Amino acid sequence: MMEQILIIEDNDDDILMIKRGFKKGRIGNAVHCVSNGKEGLEYLSNNPDKGIHLILLDLNMEVMNGFEFLMERLKNDNLKSIPVVVLTSSNRHEDIEKAYILGANSYVEKPLDPDKFIKAILSIEDFWIYLAKTP
Amino acid sequence: MKKIQVKLPLFIVISVVFTVYLVLISGLVGYLSYSTSKDSVNTISEEFIDTTIKGIKDNLNSFLELPHKINNLNSSYVLQNNLELKEPQILEKQFISQIRSFDSLSSIYLGNTEGGLALGGRESDKDLIYTISTDNFKAGAFKKYSLDMNNKKKDLLLSLPNFDARTRPWYTMAMESKKKIWSDIYILFSGQDMAIAAAEPVYNKENLLVGVLSIDLFLSNIHTFLKDADISKNGEIFIIDKSGLLVASSTDEVPIIISDSDNTKKRLPAIESNELYIKAVTEKIISSFDSFDNINRKEYLTFSIDKEKVHTHIYPIKDNYGIDWIIAATIPEKDFMEEIWKNNRMLIIILLIASIVSAAFSLVASAWVVKPVRMLNSSAVDLAKGKWKIKQGTYFIKEIDSLNSAFNSMALQLSNALKKLKIEVGERKTAENAMEESLKDILEINKKLETYSYTISHDLKEPIRSIRTFSQFISEDYTEKLDKEGKDYLNRIIKASTKMALMIDDLLLLSKIGKQDVDFQKASFSEIIEEVTDTLAQSIKENNVNITALNMPEISCQPVWIKTVFQNLISNSIKFSDKEETIIDISYKKLSEYHEFTIKDNGQGIEKDQHEKIFGLFRKAHQNRNIEGSGAGLAIVTSIVEQHNGRVWVDWSEKDIGTAIKFTLKNKLIKG
Numbered sequence: 001m002m003e004q005i006l007i008i009e010d011n012d013d014d015i016l017m018i019k020r021g022f023k024k025g026r027i028g029n030a031v032h033c034v035s036n037g038k039e040g041l042e043y044l045s046n047n048p049d050k051g052i053h054l055i056l057l058d059l060n061m062e063v064m065n066g067f068e069f070l071m072e073r074l075k076n077d078n079l080k081s082i083p084v085v086v087l088t089s090s091n092r093h094e095d096i097e098k099a100y101i102l103g104a105n106s107y108v109e110k111p112l113d114p115d116k117f118i119k120a121i122l123s124i125e126d127f128w129i130y131l132a133k134t135p
Numbered sequence: 136m137k138k139i140q141v142k143l144p145l146f147i148v149i150s151v152v153f154t155v156y157l158v159l160i161s162g163l164v165g166y167l168s169y170s171t172s173k174d175s176v177n178t179i180s181e182e183f184i185d186t187t188i189k190g191i192k193d194n195l196n197s198f199l200e201l202p203h204k205i206n207n208l209n210s211s212y213v214l215q216n217n218l219e220l221k222e223p224q225i226l227e228k229q230f231i232s233q234i235r236s237f238d239s240l241s242s243i244y245l246g247n248t249e250g251g252l253a254l255g256g257r258e259s260d261k262d263l264i265y266t267i268s269t270d271n272f273k274a275g276a277f278k279k280y281s282l283d284m285n286n287k288k289k290d291l292l293l294s295l296p297n298f299d300a301r302t303r304p305w306y307t308m309a310m311e312s313k314k315k316i317w318s319d320i321y322i323l324f325s326g327q328d329m330a331i332a333a334a335e336p337v338y339n340k341e342n343l344l345v346g347v348l349s350i351d352l353f354l355s356n357i358h359t360f361l362k363d364a365d366i367s368k369n370g371e372i373f374i375i376d377k378s379g380l381l382v383a384s385s386t387d388e389v390p391i392i393i394s395d396s397d398n399t400k401k402r403l404p405a406i407e408s409n410e411l412y413i414k415a416v417t418e419k420i421i422s423s424f425d426s427f428d429n430i431n432r433k434e435y436l437t438f439s440i441d442k443e444k445v446h447t448h449i450y451p452i453k454d455n456y457g458i459d460w461i462i463a464a465t466i467p468e469k470d471f472m473e474e475i476w477k478n479n480r481m482l483i484i485i486l487l488i489a490s491i492v493s494a495a496f497s498l499v500a501s502a503w504v505v506k507p508v509r510m511l512n513s514s515a516v517d518l519a520k521g522k523w524k525i526k527q528g529t530y531f532i533k534e535i536d537s538l539n540s541a542f543n544s545m546a547l548q549l550s551n552a553l554k555k556l557k558i559e560v561g562e563r564k565t566a567e568n569a570m571e572e573s574l575k576d577i578l579e580i581n582k583k584l585e586t587y588s589y590t591i592s593h594d595l596k597e598p599i600r601s602i603r604t605f606s607q608f609i610s611e612d613y614t615e616k617l618d619k620e621g622k623d624y625l626n627r628i629i630k631a632s633t634k635m636a637l638m639i640d641d642l643l644l645l646s647k648i649g650k651q652d653v654d655f656q657k658a659s660f661s662e663i664i665e666e667v668t669d670t671l672a673q674s675i676k677e678n679n680v681n682i683t684a685l686n687m688p689e690i691s692c693q694p695v696w697i698k699t700v701f702q703n704l705i706s707n708s709i710k711f712s713d714k715e716e717t718i719i720d721i722s723y724k725k726l727s728e729y730h731e732f733t734i735k736d737n738g739q740g741i742e743k744d745q746h747e748k749i750f751g752l753f754r755k756a757h758q759n760r761n762i763e764g765s766g767a768g769l770a771i772v773t774s775i776v777e778q779h780n781g782r783v784w785v786d787w788s789e790k791d792i793g794t795a796i797k798f799t800l801k802n803k804l805i806k807g
Contacts, residue, residue: 013601020608060593089596092589112600112636114607 004051004129005031008040008069009058009087014110018056018087021121027129036061037069044079052082054128057104059088059095070102081135085124145508149501154494161486169479180471184448187366188464192452194360195374195462198239199454202333202350203315205233205243209348210337213245220345223253223272230255231264231286241330241353245337246300247346250274256351265292274299300347309334309347317457320354320382322391322400329354329382329391329402333456354390357383368473370466371412374452375405377427377459379417386410412465415440416447420463430461444468507535511542518546585646592643596636603632638753641767645752648696648774658694660687660732664721667701671709678709684721690730692800696775701734703768704796708736713791729781729799737793746785776800 004027009015015033022031032050034040037057041064044052059066066086073079083105088095091109099107108124111117128134209229212218218226230243234255242256244267251272256265266288267279277298280288300306305318318332334349361372362385373384380402381390388410390403405417419438424430434449447465452458507530530536606628609617617625664684668675675682682705701721708719714737724731741749750773753766769783776783780801787795 011597011601013597013604017604089593089600110600112596112603112633114604117600117604 004053005056006040006043006052006054007031007033007056008035008037008061008066009033009056010035010061011058014058014087017114017117018121021118022125024118025122025125027125037064037066037072039063040069041072041079044082048078053134054124055082055084056087056124057084059086059090059099067098067102070099070104074103083128083132083134085128087120087124144505146498146501146505149505150494150497153497153501154490157493157497158490161490165479165482165486168482169475172475172478177471180446180466184366184446184464184466187364188372188448188450188462191361191364191372191462191464192450195357195452196454198352198356198360199333199458201237202240202352203335203456205237205240205350206315206333206335206348209233209243209245210335213337213346213348214339220247220249220251221272223251223268226253227255227266227268228286231266231282234264239352239356240350242351243349244351245346245348246303246306247272248301248344250299250301252277252298252300267293269298269300274301305332305334305349306347309336309349310344312336315456318349320376320380320402322402323353326391326393326400354383358385361385362387366464367466367470369470370464371410371416372462372464373405373408373410373413373416374460374462375417375427377461379404379406379421379427381405381408381413382460384408384410384413386413388413412440412445416445416463416465419447420449420461427461440467504532507532507539511535511539514542514546518549588646589643592639595639599632599636599639603629603636606632638767641771644699645767645771645774648771648778655691655693657689657691658697659689660684660697660723663694663698664701666698667705670702671706674706674709678712678717679715680709680712680717680719682719682721686723687721688723688725688730690800691803692779693775696778697800700772700775700798703772704734707768708734708738708794711738712736713739726799728802730802731797731799733786733795733797735787735793735795740790740792741785741788741794742790743788746788749785750783772798 005022007015007018009018019031019033022028032043032052034043040055040057057066057069064072066088070084073082073084080103084103086099086104086107087110088107089110096107108120111120212229213226216225226245230245230253232255233243234240234257240257242254244252244254244256246252249272251269251274252267253272254267256267257263258265264282264286265279266282267277270276270278275296275298277293277295278291279293281290281292283289304321308316308318313336315333315335318334320329320331322329330351330353332349332351334347336347337345339345357374361374361383364372364385366372366385371385373386374382376382381404384390386408388403388408390408392401392403392407393399394401405413406421408414408417416436419436420427420430423436424434430449430451432451436447436449438445438447445465445467447463449461449463452460452462530539606625610622610625610629614622661684664682664687668682674680705719709717718737720733720735722733722735724733750769752770773783776798781799783796783798785794786797
């Protein structure tokens with residue numbers, strides 16, 4: 001099965017929650033996880049054939065945070081074509097604004113309620129994988 | 136009004152004011168004195184003329200009375216001594232001694248019934264005394280001798296044959312009238328003068344005429360005292376008889392006309408006089424009174440002669456013996472006006488001198504007075520330039536001296552204050568610098584704190600979410616492996632972690648209020664409330680909530696935060712509702728300085744002792760654990776309302792009926 005989604009997230013709990021969400025959807029295990037932006041970039045450049053359709057990006061990370069990753073992405077035409085959904089626990093206005101300026105395609109705050117969290121993941125899947133047309 | 140641009144020195148102003156004042160006073164005094172002097176000179180002139188003429192009349196009366204008195208005397212003398220027919224020498228001696236005694240008499244004589252004459256007399260033009268007698272004191276030869284100092288006959292001056300006193304007019308007139316009379320005025324034989332004779336018939340005890348006594352008066356005597364009266368520089372006096380012939384005048388004109396053809400002599404009519412005033416005044420009298428007979432009392436005329444105004448006083452002169460004359464005194468107005476001008480010239484000169492002197496004095500005096508003011512002024516100017524050297528000294532003007540003292544003390548205080556101020560400014564600057572440093576530090580710390588608290592809450596949220604999520608996962612995935620107690624514990628973990636996450640979120644919110652830039656802008660409150668109801672739409676639907684908000688204003692505020700206020704208050708009302716239908720009424724009232732909002736519900740009410748406590752952090756009015764919420768909502772509301780310089784309180788609450796919470800926002804909030 002093709003790995004359709006790249007998750008860049010350093011919190012194992014969150015990865016587990018996200019994966020659980022996707023498992024409930026149709027994608028199942030077609031996700032790949034890295035723990036920071038740098039690893040994400042490396043993975044993407046090393047595996048251009050994997051067919052990543054969507055990147056879920058955390059903001060607060062060691063080594064290379066989400067903003068730095070977005071900036072690097074803007075320099076690379078291949079990466080620019082992959083939509084990025086920022087999934088973070090921050091609801092700071094300036095973070096939201098900054099993310100969009102740096103080319104994020106959407107910004108989702110991690111819901112506190114587990115049910116809502118799962119719902120949010122399923123919504124992302126619904127929209128970005130099945131509804132929106134991407135390159 | 137035009138702006139005054141010329142600036143004058145004080146002493147000039149004072150001098151000018153002083154001088155103008157003086158000139159005005161002098162002018163006023165001069166004018167008053169001129170006008171009163173004109174009046175008074177007029178009056179005085181009239182009085183002077185009156186007095187002068189009265190004097191002349193007195194003189195004239197004495198002059199005219201004297202011969203009649205002497206005739207009286209001589210008449211008695213003749214009768215007592217039977218002198219009428221013999222011893223003319225005795226009579227001559229008597230007459231001569233009388234002539235010597237009375238200057239105004241020219242001759243005294245007696246004519247007896249025999250036609251004889253005894254006479255003592257004085258030549259009109261020289262100081263020559265003479266006698267005339269007829270031989271044997273009878274009609275016949277007439278001899279005139281000059282006399283020496285001892286009354287001895289000196290020279291025979293004239294000798295005429297066939298003189299008869301009884302034919303002379305003075306004799307016949309007196310004899311016919313049988314009383315004292317005046318003769319007509321006649322021209323002397325020599326033609327040098329005119330005379331008038333006072334004649335008196337002398338009767339003896341048998342009432343028979345024994346002779347006629349007579350005294351001649353030379354009218355040039357009247358001329359002399361008229362001339363001496365000197366009524367004014369150009370004034371003239373003349374006397375005429377009722378036929379208009381001149382008797383005498385103050386002029387040097389001799390009132391006698393000598394005919395060119397036959398050398399006869401006639402009296403001069405006043406109207407033919409060569410003297411301007413005599414002719415003109417006579418004409419005026421004739422034109423004014425028609426006839427000289429009509430002048431019976433004092434008259435007064437004002438008219439012009441040769442374009443010069445003159446004043447004429449006219450008096451009748453009469454006596455018991457037939458004198459019936461008119462005396463006229465004329466003075467040109469310029470004579471007494473000259474007097475006024477003379478007075479006024481003097482006055483003007485005096486005032487001018489006084490003005491000049493006082494102007495000079497006022498200049499000096501004002502300079503003297505202004506000097507201390509000037510010194511003070513220069514001190515003040517120095518002070519303004521920052522020169523602190525203060526001129527010491529005392530001034531003789533009390534006010535200026537105290538001004539100077541006040542000024543000096545002010546300068547001293549100012550200088551001290553400035554020194555103090557300099558020090559204070561230095562200190563303040565240091566303090567300000569320190570404060571600026573501190574502020575910078577505080578801001579930095581604040582910033583750090585903000586980031587810190589954000590990070591903390593963010594970091595705290597992560598594990599709580601994990602706790603909650605995985606508890607949920609356990610309850611979902613392993614529910615059959617847990618017994619009832621295990622499930623309960625798991626539920627408690629989920630609830631506690633949910634609450635904690637909410638608390639952290641609210642803390643985060645609370646920390647944000649007031650830390651962001653304050654940006655007041657006009658906002659529609661009905662729109663804000665609409666947004667709130669949209670956000671709470673699900674809760675509103677589920678709890679059957681009915682919200683009314685009528686007459687909402689548009690006012691300046693921070694709309695995002697105000698939305699939070701309404702959201703908190705409305706959701707509180709919903710949360711604590713115990714009714715089938717929750718009714719929330721939002722109303723607005725404009726106060727003088729505040730906007731007041733009331734959120735009234737029909738909930739369970741809040742206990743009185745809780746009214747204040749609920750606004751504290753993490754306080755809840757109800758101990759109902761099932762009601763979700765962090766307990767920070769009203770603390771957040773308080774914080775936001777205070778940010779708007781307003782306050783929030785429980786206005787009314789009754790158990791099971793409802794609660795009304797009010798909050799105010801200050802008027803005219805501006806961006807700051």
